[in-house]
Amino acid sequence: MDDRDRAWRGLLPARFASMTLRTRIVAYVALVTLIFSALAFAGVYRLIIAMDQRRLDDALRSLAAEEANHLATRGFTFGPSPDVDVEESGPLLKHGAVYDEAGSILAYVHFDRAPPQFDSIPSKKVDVPFDFDFRGEPMRGMLSPIPGQQSKRLLMAVSRADVEGDKVFLARAMIVALLFNVIWVVLLVHRVVGRFVVGHEQLADAARRVAAGDLTVRIGQQVKDPEIAQLAIDFDDMVDRLDVLMRSQQQFVAHAAHELRSPLTTLYGELQLALRRERSVEAYRECVRECLESTERLKMLAEDLLTLARLGGERTETMETVFISDVVQAAFREVGTLAGERQVELDVQEASAYVTGHARDLGRLLRNLLENAIRHTKVKGRVLVRVIVEPPQVVRIVISDEGPGVAEEDRARVFEAFFRSAQTRASHYEGTGLGLAICREIARAHRGDLALVSPTPSDLAGACFEVLLPLVGFDRVSRLPSSLPSVG
Ligand SMILES: Nc1ncnc2c1ncn2[C@@H]1O[C@H](COP(=O)(O)OP(=O)(O)OP(=O)(O)O)[C@@H](O)[C@H]1O
């Protein structure tokens, strides 16, 4: 999640942000539908009410004009009794009253007891409808001049109770319609969106379970949408790799603990034995030697583990240009003693190649491979290193020996941490089994690789390991072949 996303999420209520995608989409659509439908319904409501009002006003106006003419021709008598003849027209009951210029009532009809007393009659505009309350009843009225009698005004009024009732009914009907509209849209969107986001939901659910530590989760073929289906395949691949990684890590820790325990047990036992009773100087010396051997093994193991951890972590040192010949020569010098002990001849066929990397690590890579080759080659045998430049990109370093090679069933496992073949375990050499794992890590850290390959006719017939590294430069005049004299 980037900063903008975080900021945006910060504006949303926490509960909303934690909803599923489907719920959020439905909530958005429901909200938008509600707002727009409410606006539309409100507009329609106002329009209908305005049209009703206009119809009523038009009817009132024509009625008032008609009655005023009628009064002008027929005349009317003053007094409290209803005298103004207001005819019924349409279903509305019309109320009429005649006022003099001071606002006093001269005559009225259909007004219960007496018509309303308006202080403002003289100043009220004629022919303009207005609302008023008469004994708790809402009414709409209009003042009209009576032709020939300028000082008198005719008030025509109708009850607005029906209109108000219609308004309430219309408002209720619209609210019900609005709710139905929103519910219908929510159901529809929930269903439609559900079909689209079902893959997202499965993915999100699977990701949540993986985050909680369940690496048995797989999405498989359940998703129909092609893009999400590809995402599901990638997700399953990722979980597969994660699973393998977790397992190998657990296995690694178990192996490491086991490897650490053996020398520690020896050390502990020897020291306990030494303290139990008095011994001869020679026996003590033997005990100290045993302890030293175990300590050396522990030290070796700790160093190898540290190297592996260092290679797997972030590197801060910058890479330099490394001349492969220098690395080979340095590695030869380091394994010289071991080669001498086994009277092994070290041969090299060099091509001058440059790579970028860490000289120390590349040195360690070659030394480990040479040590293995020297240990497994026959006594007085040979170990051959060939540096082959393959412009423009690759340099291959092939190390072969005259040993028995790696058994078919072990070939896939030699690069596993702590793996040692049964043969090697039976021999007196007690390596940690981390050598090749470290070598491969080093090669890969240099964007290269290390593989156990079949020897070509140019190689020796035993085990043959090939290091591939990206080439950054080479000299055309190679120093081929150059052979070191047997160290033995
Ligand atoms: N040149 C080789 N010939 C035959 N087998 C080999 C050769 N190199 C490695 N192996 C096999 O691969 C196993 C793993 O090698 P690796 O270098 O990782 O461990 P190691 O040599 O046993 O111990 P370490 O290198 O950690 O001291 C060896 O134990 C051996 O069985």
Ligand SMILES: [Mg+2]
């Ligand atoms: Mg080794």
